[in-house]
Amino acid sequence: MTAPDDRTGERLTTLEIRAAEQEKTIEELSAQLAEQWRTIEGLRRKLDLLADRFLALEERTAPEVPVTKPPHW
Known part of the structure; x- marks a missing residue:
């Protein structure tokens, strides 16, 4: 029996x-989110230029x- x-x-x-x-997972997700945000911003700039x-x-x-x-006038 364990005490x-x-x-x-x-x-x-x-x-x-x-x-x-959990801390490691949160840090990894935060890094992925930051990378996705940079990608979205780059795509938004390209879309604006193309428009x-x-x-x-x-x-x-x-x-x-x-x-x-x-x-008829």
């Missing part, structure tokens, strides 16, 4: 191991539509 102090020590060790594992280029191209290639009165 109460031995069980308490084992439980404490188990809790310390779990706390250390600007598309709008500029669209403006250059759009035909000039003359302003005329409809026939």
Whole structure:
């Protein structure tokens, strides 16, 4: 039979191991989140640049539509 102090020590060790594992997991998740955020920001900048280029191209290639009165005027 294990003495109460031995069980308490084992439980404490188990809790310390779990706390250390959770801390490591939190740090890994935080690093992944930071990397994903950098990726998203880079993609957002590229999308903004592409949207600007598309709008500029669209403006250059759009035909000039003359302003005329409809026939019924």
